[in-house]
Amino acid sequence: MTALLVNILLPLILAPLLPGIINRTKAVMAGRKGQPLFQLYYDLWKLLRKGAVYSRTTSWVFRAGPMVALAAVLTALVIVPLGGSSAPLHFAGDLILLAYLMGLARFFIVLAALDTGSAFEGMGASREVTFAALAEPAFLLGLAALAKLTGSLSLTDILGGLTWQIWSFGAPELAMVAAAVLIVFLTENSRIPVDDPNTHLELTMIHEVMVLDHSGPDFAFILYGSAMKMWILGAILVQIVLPGTGAVSPAHLGVSLAGMIGLAVLVGMVESVMARLRMVRVPQLLLTACAFSVLAIILVLRRS
C-alpha cells in the first residue's frame, strides 16, 4: 500500500512542481522576480475550468491526442519505481513497455499536431519524431548496459540493484549511462540545449509548437502529461546517479526526492547559462548520447 502511495500518488501530486522549480531557478539566476513555484498548478486549475476552441480543420484525432498521450504516460508511471520500493507493475522487460508507451504518447501528440493542418505544427511534429528516433536507441542501450551490470531485466530490479558499491568500481560506466539518459531527458522534455520552451513563436521550437491549437482541458492534459514525462525520465536518471542501499528506506526516498529537486535546479541552471543548439547540431548531440551508451556497454562487457 505504501508502495502504491509512493510510486503513484507522490508523482501525481509532485510532478507539476518540476517545471516550477526550473522556472524559479531561471528567474533567480537572471535576477528576475519570476513566476511562483506553483504556477503550473494554477495554470492547470485554470485550464480545467475553461471551455475549448477547436479548429474547423480538426477531427476526433485532435481531440483524442491529449487524452491518449496522458493515459499512456500515466500507464508508464506505474512501471517506474521510486525510493527503493518496487513499482506496482514490474516484470521482465517492463522497460521496453515503458519506452514504447512514451512512443504511443508521442505518436498521438504528433498526429494531433498534423490534424490542425498548420505548417508550424507540422514542422514541430517533424522535428519531434526526428529527434525521438535518435533518442530511443540511446535510452534503450543505456538501460541495456544497466541490465548487464545488475543482471536483471525489469526497471524495478535494475534500479533497485544499483548500489553505492557500484559507483566505487563501476563509476565510468554509470557516469556514461547517466550522461546518455540526461541527454535523452533534455531531448524528450524539450529543454535547452535541444529545444527552448520559452520561444513560443519562433521557428526553432519543437514541443511547444505542436500544441499551439489545444485549449482548455485538452491543453491541461498536455501540460500535465509533459510534467509527468519529465518526472518519469527524471526519476530514472536520479536513481541511476543516487542509487540506494538495496533496501526500502524512507531515507532513500528522501534522497531520491531531493535528487529530483536537484535535477530540476540543474536543468534551470543549464538553461540559464547555455544557448539552444542549432537544429542541425542536435542529431550530433543525440549521437553522442548513443556513443555514451555504447561506451558504457563496452565497459560493462569487458568485466565479463
Add this chain to the structure above:
Amino acid sequence: MNELIDALMVLLVLMNLRLLGSSRLAACIRIVATEGIALGLLPLLLVWSQTSASSVEPGLSGRMIFLSVASVLTRGVLFPWLLLKAQRDAKVRREAEPFLSYPLSIIAGVLTLVLSFWLRSRLPPSFASGPPLLVPVALSTILVGLLVVVSRRLAISQVLGYIVMENGIYVLGLALVREIPALVEMGVLLDAFVAVFVMSIVTHHISRQFDHIDVDQMDSLKG
C-alpha cells in the same frame, strides 16, 4: 588504483570523441592539450598502482617524475602554444568541410573502440595483462588520430591528428613495457615536436602565400 586508471582511459576516449565532433580549431587544440596533460600523469599512476599492489617494486624515481613533467610540458603546454599561434597567424577558426561529417566521425570513433576491444581479445594474453582498458584505448586512440589525419582538410587539424596518434603510441608503449622506454619515448616526442614545429611554420607560410591552409587545394601545386 586501477579504477583511477580506468577513469583516465575513459576520459581519453571521451576527449577523442569530442575531438572528432568538434569543428572549432581552438577547442580541438585545447582538447589535445588536456589529453597530453592527462597522459603525462599516467606513468605516475601506473607506478603507484604497482607499488600499492606489491611493495617489492621500486617507488617513484626521479627519472619518472622528470619524464612525466617533460611530457606534460611538451604535450600540454608547448604543442598547444605553437598550434594556437599558428592558428592565429593563419586566421582560421573553424575546420571548413571535413571529408567525413562530424556525426559520422563520432560513429567511426565508437567503431574504432569496438574494433580495438575485438583486437585485444585476439592478441596473445601477454598483451592483455595490467589495467584492462589500457591496450584497447591506446589502439583506438591511434586509430582516431589516423581518422583525423585522413578526414580533415586543414593542416592544423592534421597536426592534431598526428599528436593524438602519438598519444596512442605512448599509452600502448606504457601498457606493453610498463616502464617508460625513455629513449624511444624521447625519440617519438622529438619527432612529434619537429613535426609540429615544421608544420606550424609551413602552415604559416602557406597561409601567407595562398591565403588559406586547405591541404586539399595543394593538389593544384603538382605540375
Add this chain to the structure above:
Amino acid sequence: MYFILVSIGILLLGGLFSFLCDHRQNLSRALGVGGAVAGALVAAVPAVIVLFGGIVDPIRWPWSMPMGSFWLALDGLSALFMLPIAVLPALAAIYGGAYLRGFRGKASLGASWFFFNLLVASMVLLVSARNGVLFLLAWEVMSLASFFLVTMENDRPDVRQAGWTYLVATHIGTAFLLAMFFLLGGPNNSMDFDKFAAGGQGGVIFLLAIIGFGTKAGFIPLHTWLPEAHPAAPSHVSAVMSGIMIKTGIYGLVRTLVFLGAPAEWWGWVLVGIGVLSGVLGVLLALAQHDLKRLLAYHSVENIGIIALGLGLGVVGLARGNTALAVLGFAGGLLHVVNHAMFKGLLFLGAGAVVHATGTRQIDQLGGLLKKMPWTAATFLVGSAAISALPPLNGFVSEFLIYLGSFHAVASPTGGAAVPALVAIGGLALIGGLAAACFTKAFGVVFLGEPRSGLAANAHEVPAAMRTSMIALTACCVALGVLSPLVVPLLGPAVSSATGLPLETARQHLADIGRPLTWITGGAVILLVVLGGLALLRKRLLAGREVGQAGTWDCGYAAPTARMQYTASSFAQPLTDMFRLFLRTHRKGRQVEGLFPRDAQLVTHTPDIFHDGFFRPTFRGAGWLMERLRWLQHGRLQLYVLYIVLTLLVLLVWKLEPSLTAGR
C-alpha cells in the same frame, strides 16, 4: 490432411470456373471470391488443429516423378504459416470483389481471379509440401501466378517494367534454390525432406538459401523487385503478396535451417546483420517515398528485417546452447510473420481504399480524408500504430519477444551472445523510432488536415465489402495484441519444429514469458481505463462550457490555403537529410529567391541505391556480354541443330569416358 487437398481443389476449381465465366461478370466474381474464401477456410482447419497441439495425418503417395514421393504433411512450422495464408487471402478476396469493379472492361477479371486463386493454392501447397520437387513446383507456380497478377494492368508501361523486374528477380532466386536442393538431396539421392542431408556443406547451403529465399523475402540488397511490384499490383493482391507471399521466403529459410540441423554461430550473425541492414535501410527508404504503396512496400523490407533479426538471435542462441534466447528469438520472428501479415495486409487494403476513392497514390496530393472516409481512416490508424510497434497492438508483442530475448542474452552472466543482442536492441530501437516517424507522416498527411487537391476533396468512403475486410483485419491486430498471453503459448509447436528443441522445452520457455505478457495486457487494461476516465472527465468538464469553432491558428497570417500545410516530403526532410549518405535524394527545382519570391518549386526523388548502384550496372554488364555472344545467334535452323548435336556429343563423351569422371 485431406483438408489440404480439398482446399487446393476448391481454390483451383473456383479460379478455373471464374475464368471460364468471364463474360458473366457477377457470376465470375462470385465464383472467384467464393472459391478463395472457401478454399482458404478449409486450409485453416488442419492448421488450427496442429497449433492447438493436435496431429494431422500426412499423405505420402508414390509418385511418377523421380527422387521421392508425393508427400504432404503439416508440422507446427507449416501450420503457423498456413494460418495467415488462410486468413489474409480470404479477406483480401472479399475486398477485391468490390475493388476490382473499377477495372471492369480494362482487364479480364476472370483471369485475375484465376491467378489469385492459383496463387493461394500454390502457397497452401508450398508450406505443406515435404518433397523438394513438389516444393519447387509450388514455388514456381506461386511466382508465375503473382507475376500475372502484378501485370494485370499491362497496358501501363510502368506496370510492365515492374513485372519484368519481378520475373527476373524471382528466377534468379529460383536458380539458387535449385542448386541448394541438389546439394541437399545429393547425399541420399532423394528429394524427400526426411532424406535431406547437409553432407558437410552446411555453410554453402545456408548461403544459397539466404540468396534464394532472401530474394523472395526481400532482404536488402535483394529487395529491389519489391518496391516496383507491390505498387503495380491491384491493392488486394499487394496485400497478399506483401502480407504472406514474401513470407514464404522466410518459411523456406527456416525450413532449410531445420534440414541443416545444428547451426554454426556465424549464420546467426549473418541473419542479424541482414536484419539490421534491411530494417534500418528499409524504413529509411520508406520515409523518403511519396507514393503510398511504394512506402508500404519498403516497410515490408523493414519488417522482413525485424523477422530476420529474431531468427538470427534464435540461431545464435541455438549455436551457443542458450535455449531461452533460441526460443524467444524464433518465437518473436515467427510471431512477427503472422503479425506483419495482419497489419501489412490491413495497410495495403487501406492504401487501396485511398486509391479507389481518390485515384492517386501520391501522398502529397492527399489530406483530410478522415472526414470523407472515417472507417478507412480508423482502420488505417490502428494498422499504423501496430506497425510502429505501439502497445497494446500486435506489432509490439512480437518485437517485445525479440527485445526480451536480447535483454536476456545481455543480462545473463554467462554472456557470449551479448554483442548480437545489443546490435538487435539498438537496431530495433532505431527502426521503431523511424517507423513511428514514417507512419505519423503517412497517416497524418493522407488522412488529417485539409485536402491538398481536388482528388482528395472529392473522395468518398469505400463499399461495405471493402470496409468489412479492413475491419476484420483491424480486429485481428487488436486481438493478437491484447490476447498475447493466450496467443504466444500456441507458438510452441512451431518453435519446436523450427529449432529442433523438444516441444516441452519450447512450451516451458514460452510459459516463462507468459507473466510479462499478462502484465503487458494488464498495462493495456490500465491504459484503457485511464483513457476512459480521462474521456469522461473531459466530457464533464466541457459540458455546459463554451466550445467554439475557429480556423487553425497560424500566427496571424490572414489567408491560409490547404497548399500551405506541411507536406510528407517536408515532414521527412530532417531524417532524409540526416541519412543522406544512404538515401542520395535528388533535388530539382528553383530555390526561393529575393524579397517577394515567385513560383519556386522543389521536386525530390529518392532512388533505390541498390537498384541504381548495383543491379543496373550488373545487368548492363550482362547485357554487354550477351551482345558479344550475338554471333552465335543468326537464325539458321541447321546451325541450331548442330549446336544441339555438339552439346549432346560432348555430354556423351564426358559421361562415357571413365578417366574424366574417375575423379568423382
